[in-house]
Amino acid sequence: MRHALFQRLAEWGPDARGSTRAVGLMRIGLGCVALIRFGGELTPWAVNDLLGLAFGSIFFIFMAATVIGAGSRISVAGLGLTILVFYALGAAHVGPLTWAHHHVYLLGVACLLLSLTDCGKSFSLDRLRGMNADPHGHPEAEYGVLWGQRLIALQLSALYFWTAVDKTDWAFVSGQRLEQTFVWVHSGRALEMFLDWPILLAAASVAVLVVEYWLAVAILMARWRKAAILVGLTMHATFYLLLPVNTYSITVMVLYLALLDPRSVHDFIDRMTGQREAMR
Amino acid sequence: MTYKTDTEFDPSAMAVFRQGKTALRRYAFVGLALLILLSPAPGQLFGQHSAWLREWVMYSGVGVGLPKGLFVVHDEAGIVADYTPLAAAGLDRYPQIVHYYFPGRIAEPAHLARFATDLCAKIEEGQRISFTGDVGTRQGWMPMSSENVCDHSGEEH
Numbered sequence: 001m002r003h004a005l006f007q008r009l010a011e012w013g014p015d016a017r018g019s020t021r022a023v024g025l026m027r028i029g030l031g032c033v034a035l036i037r038f039g040g041e042l043t044p045w046a047v048n049d050l051l052g053l054a055f056g057s058i059f060f061i062f063m064a065a066t067v068i069g070a071g072s073r074i075s076v077a078g079l080g081l082t083i084l085v086f087y088a089l090g091a092a093h094v095g096p097l098t099w100a101h102h103h104v105y106l107l108g109v110a111c112l113l114l115s116l117t118d119c120g121k122s123f124s125l126d127r128l129r130g131m132n133a134d135p136h137g138h139p140e141a142e143y144g145v146l147w148g149q150r151l152i153a154l155q156l157s158a159l160y161f162w163t164a165v166d167k168t169d170w171a172f173v174s175g176q177r178l179e180q181t182f183v184w185v186h187s188g189r190a191l192e193m194f195l196d197w198p199i200l201l202a203a204a205s206v207a208v209l210v211v212e213y214w215l216a217v218a219i220l221m222a223r224w225r226k227a228a229i230l231v232g233l234t235m236h237a238t239f240y241l242l243l244p245v246n247t248y249s250i251t252v253m254v255l256y257l258a259l260l261d262p263r264s265v266h267d268f269i270d271r272m273t274g275q276r277e278a279m280r
Numbered sequence: 281m282t283y284k285t286d287t288e289f290d291p292s293a294m295a296v297f298r299q300g301k302t303a304l305r306r307y308a309f310v311g312l313a314l315l316i317l318l319s320p321a322p323g324q325l326f327g328q329h330s331a332w333l334r335e336w337v338m339y340s341g342v343g344v345g346l347p348k349g350l351f352v353v354h355d356e357a358g359i360v361a362d363y364t365p366l367a368a369a370g371l372d373r374y375p376q377i378v379h380y381y382f383p384g385r386i387a388e389p390a391h392l393a394r395f396a397t398d399l400c401a402k403i404e405e406g407q408r409i410s411f412t413g414d415v416g417t418r419q420g421w422m423p424m425s426s427e428n429v430c431d432h433s434g435e436e437h
Contacts, residue, residue, distance in 0.1 A: 014309035015302065091331050098378055102338050113312075147309055155316050162320040162336035171420035180343025180416035188366055188373030243339070244376065 016146040019266035022257045023114060023149055024069070024122030024142075027076055029254035030111055031067035034059075034079060037107065037247045038086070041096070058082055066111070069124020073115045080111030103248035106159070110255055113151045118144025142266065152258035153220060159252075161216035167209050175202030185243060211235055219259050229256055340418060345385025346374075348421065349413010351396055351429065355406055363399060368409075370398025386415045392429045400430035 040046060042056035059082050065075035087108055090099025098104075120126035122142045131139045171177050178201045186192050194201065211231060218228035233253060240249035257265070269275075322328040323335040351368035353360040366373065369384055379385075384395040392411050393400055399409060409429040414421035 010306060013313070014306040088331075097380065102334070102336065105334050147305060151309070151312055151316065154313050158317045158320070159336050162324055163338055165320075165324055166335075166337045166340055169419075171418065174420065176416075176420035177340070177343070177418075179348075180346065180421070181339055182343075183346050183348060183416070184343040184374050184379055188371070248338070 013150045014147050016150050017144065018146050018262035020118045020121040020142045020144045020146075020262070021123070021269055022260055022262050022265040023117040023119040023146065024124060025265075026114055026149075026152075026254060026257045027069065027072060027119040028067055028123060029257070030076070030107065030114060030251070031063050031079065033107060033247050033251050033254060034063050034066070034083060034111070036250075037104070038083075039063075055082075055086075069120050069126050072120025072124050072126050073118070076111050076119060077115035080108050080113075080115065083108030083111060098246075101246070103246050103251060106155075106255075107247065107251050109155060110152055110251065113148040113155065116148025116151065117146050119148075146262060149258045149262070152255055156252065156255055156258070157216050157220055160212045160219070164209055164212035164216065167205070167212070172205050173202070173209065175199070175205045178202075178205045178208075181243065191242070208235070225259060229259060232256065342379050343416045344379075344418055345382075345387060345391075346416045347386055347392070347395060347411065347413055347424070348416070349411060349424075351399060352410045352412070353399070353403055354408050354410060355404075360407065365395070365413075368396040368399040386424070389424055389426045392424070392426050393431070396429055403430070 062079040089095030218224035236249040319333040347365045351363040415424045
């Protein structure tokens with residue numbers, strides 16, 4: 001019995017293999033998010049010295065290679081390391097303080113974890129090269145190791161759990177901390193009226209706390225996953241609309257691909273592109 | 281010089297290699313999973329913060345140091361006018377910058393003068409400004425009041 005449980009855990013986690021389409025899409029998505037986050041700060045017209053130019057060059061090379069899928073696993077690992085170097089520079093007050101934010105850390109770590117998957121076997125230049133190299137032009141199966149995808153799912157679960165732990169106090173549950181946030185963000189702006197309804201802010205605080213604890217577990221449970229993804233996407237869309245969260249919400253939304261069953265993603269894409277009909 | 285193809289290698293050696301690789305990946309997975317799941321614990325549960333262990337405390341400090349209440353201008357005859365915090369600071373809205381960079385953040389009554397620099401510069405001889413309300417802290421709103429806001433130097437202690 002214990003052996004069977006261990007076997008199931010191993011198959012879910014370190015031994016996970018399956019369709020690489022979801023991780024391929026994630027690779028493209030994270031590359032684009034990285035471009036949105038850092039592109040404007042690292043272009044040659046935006047940097048002031050040769051060091052900045054060097055960092056910018058490294059970033060753009062890894063980012064572009066990640067998006068098009070050239071040397072995919074190395075590229076996405078390089079992109080993740082580069083972003084984590086930016087994070088460290090921000091934390092050390094050498095780079096902008098905004099580089100030391102949680103959304104930058106999450107993006108860097110997600111890229112590194114994605115490099116532990118065969119994310120270049122789908123939607124990539126690597127795949128096209130493989131097809132061209134094959135004498136019959138047959139593509140390599142879109143199938144490979146996915147343990148990094150499972151680690152990304154665990155990262156999302158940990159994120160929800162620990163951010164809920166941080167909110168588990170009277171200051172948050174009573175709506176005071178959310179009100180303070182809204183004072184900073186919305187005072188003098190269109191949604192300032194929220195500040196007149198502290199009860200609404202308290203209710204929203206309790207809802208966020210409950211949802212985050214629930215998501216920490218539900219995203220890992222097959223029976224709750226569909227509902228969890230819908231609730232999670234709604235919550236992150238709300239965060240994006242109401243708070244200056246930068247690329248945090250969009251990064252998490254991209255990472256939700258890690259929660260989906262790889263086979264169902266594969267089948268869905270087949271269905272949407274008419275592959276099934278073509279094979280009949 | 282000739283090389284062996286994969287099929288010519290001792291199958292048992294290949295099996296041992298594959299088993300070793302699988303075991304290594306399993307250990308790596310457990311190590312990384314533990315790091316991901318437990319690394320926020322020292323900081324968030326025990327206050328042992330480290331730059332190497334990311335804590336998930338998003339937005340916990342936003343709004344800290346901002347006042348909620350009224351700044352009131354008095355003269356010898358009584359109340360002259362009252363101002364919202366934004367009006368006292370001479371702002372239409374708080375700037376869209378990282379909140380840590382906002383210079384008007386308040387930690388103690390002496391900092392109220394720094395926040396209300398604009399209003400303090402406008403009052404006339406014989407007038408004073410009081411503040412009654414709360415200031416944001418990580419523990420929630422903290423009551424704060426001052427009968428003469430502009431009397432303080434406003435510099436951090």
